Amino acid sequence: MPTQHSTEKEASQEQGIVVPLELEGLRILKQEVQADGRIRVEVMGTNERAACPHCGAVCVKEHDVRQRIKRDVPLRGHRVELVLHKRRFWCIHCHKAFTESDSACGRRKRTTLRLREEIGQQACSRPLMHVASHYQVGPRFVQACLETVASTQLAKRGLSLEESGPLPTPRFLGIDEFARRKGHRYDTLLCDLEARQVLEVSAGRKKDEVASVLERLSNCDGVEAVSMDMSTTFREAVQLCLPRARIVADHFHVIQHVNKAVNKVIGRWAKKEEGKHALEGQRHLFLRNQEDLSAEDEQSRATLAAAFPEIGTAWQLKEALRTWYAEASAETAAAGLDRWIAAVKGQGPKELRQALSAFRNWRQEILAFFDFLPTRLSNGFVEGKNNRTKALMRQGFGYSNRRHLRLRILLEVA
Numbered sequence: 463m464p465t466q467h468s469t470e471k472e473a474s475q476e477q478g479i480v481v482p483l484e485l486e487g488l489r490i491l492k493q494e495v496q497a498d499g500r501i502r503v504e505v506m507g508t509n510e511r512a513a514c515p516h517c518g519a520v521c522v523k524e525h526d527v528r529q530r531i532k533r534d535v536p537l538r539g540h541r542v543e544l545v546l547h548k549r550r551f552w553c554i555h556c557h558k559a560f561t562e563s564d565s566a567c568g569r570r571k572r573t574t575l576r577l578r579e580e581i582g583q584q585a586c587s588r589p590l591m592h593v594a595s596h597y598q599v600g601p602r603f604v605q606a607c608l609e610t611v612a613s614t615q616l617a618k619r620g621l622s623l624e625e626s627g628p629l630p631t632p633r634f635l636g637i638d639e640f641a642r643r644k645g646h647r648y649d650t651l652l653c654d655l656e657a658r659q660v661l662e663v664s665a666g667r668k669k670d671e672v673a674s675v676l677e678r679l680s681n682c683d684g685v686e687a688v689s690m691d692m693s694t695t696f697r698e699a700v701q702l703c704l705p706r707a708r709i710v711a712d713h714f715h716v717i718q719h720v721n722k723a724v725n726k727v728i729g730r731w732a733k734k735e736e737g738k739h740a741l742e743g744q745r746h747l748f749l750r751n752q753e754d755l756s757a758e759d760e761q762s763r764a765t766l767a768a769a770f771p772e773i774g775t776a777w778q779l780k781e782a783l784r785t786w787y788a789e790a791s792a793e794t795a796a797a798g799l800d801r802w803i804a805a806v807k808g809q810g811p812k813e814l815r816q817a818l819s820a821f822r823n824w825r826q827e828i829l830a831f832f833d834f835l836p837t838r839l840s841n842g843f844v845e846g847k848n849n850r851t852k853a854l855m856r857q858g859f860g861y862s863n864r865r866h867l868r869l870r871i872l873l874e875v876a
Contacts (some may be wrong), residue, residue: 471842482613483505485534485566487508487565488505488544488760491504491547500540500541501540501543502545502547503545505544505546507562509562511549513552514558514679516553516556517553517555517556517687519553523552525551525559526549526550527547527550528549530546531546531572532544532573532574533574534574534576536597544574548562548566549561551602574875575745575832578607579599579607582612586870587870590866594603605866611873621872623663624829625662626678627678627680628680629661629678631751632657632661633656633685633686634686635654635685636654636655636688636689636839636841636843637688637690638651640852642867645743647664649664650666651663652671655689660874662678663867663868676702682704682808683706685706686874687708687830688707688708689839689840690702691710691712691819692715708834709826711743713831714841714845716824717787719751720780720814723776723811723817724773724777724780724816732814739772740770741770744762745763750785775811776813779802779805779806779810782802782805792835795829799821809814820876851867
């Protein structure tokens with residue numbers, strides 16, 4: 463802030479500190495603290511001459527000075543007002559008056575550029591109403607600041623504010639959906655898995671809706687692989703728009719698919735008299751990864767598996783699938799998957815046998831995972847973004863403004 467004070471009290475080091483104003487092209491004339499706590503700083507441009515916008519001549523003659531009040535960034539909770547002494551110069555060549563430029567605020571702006579940038583940055587991670595209340599401005603002004611900041615940041619990544627421009631082409635693309643209103647409205651996330659960035663938030667999850675955003679990729683042939691859950695809709699859209707891209711079924715969703723079948727086996731036994739009390743509160747012993755169980759939990763699981771062999775078999779088959787994912791290679795994956803399927807058919811409970819239909823329908827996409835080792839291509843980053851999106855919606859008590867939600871998702875840091 464100011465380098466000089468208006469009173470002896472303000473000049474005393476015991477009463478305050480000197481903070482640089484840091485607004486290039488302005489010098490301080492006077493400053494004072496108002497009774498309501500506002501810091502009022504009178505400033506004027508440092509240039510003694512200005513170029514005439516009409517004829518280009520350099521002018522030094524002042525015509526008059528007018529005061530304009532501008533808001534600056536708060537200082538330690540105090541509202542800061544700049545009283546700008548704005549000069550008008552007289553051009554002796556074309557005989558016209560003109561106003562000097564205002565680089566700190568911009569033409570016809572009542573706030574400094576740095577205040578608008580600060581508000582826009584805050585709005586990237588906080589609800590608009592919270593930011594508006596904190597800075598004592600209107601929500602529309604906060605929205606405008608957000609869009610200005612967003613436009614600059616997105617342009618650096620080849621993106622735009624509007625859902626119409628071309629999108630940069632990633633080598634590895636991740637696709638997943640999230641519910642804006644569960645059971646009613648869904649949107650689709652497209653992510654660059656290599657750069658770990660969100661590319662676009664597509665409205666809807668139907669084939670034609672997803673295809674319309676895939677068509678915006680600047681080089682469709684440049685996409686090497688697309689990771690997704692076992693969604694027929696997504697697969698059809700990718701096959702239509704990205705025919706050269708390999709589709710990779712996300713291994714987490716494949717294991718989760720089998721885990722759900724294991725859960726059904728446990729649920730069936732839990733309904734029976736012999737399992738009603740023994741299995742109560744014990745499902746996690748069979749659904750969690752083996753390495754995540756404590757020694758005590760592992761002992762409890764083994765005891766229950768001995769008492770309920772069918773559940774124990776289902777758990778062993780689930781763990782065998784996880785081992786296959788961890789140890790198989792592109793050369794051994796197909797044979798290993800066939801052995802696992804044969805084991806499920808031979809000894810697996812009916813729930814696991816019913817789950818095999820997904821492995822028949824998605825065999826090629828499941829095996830494609832091993833063709834991209836050691837990358838271990840997965841949708842983990844997209845799932846993380848989905849979880850963060852849900853947190854954003856809870857924080858903002860839901861978003862009726864889809865445009866704002868889209869911006870918030872695109873601006874989120876990985």
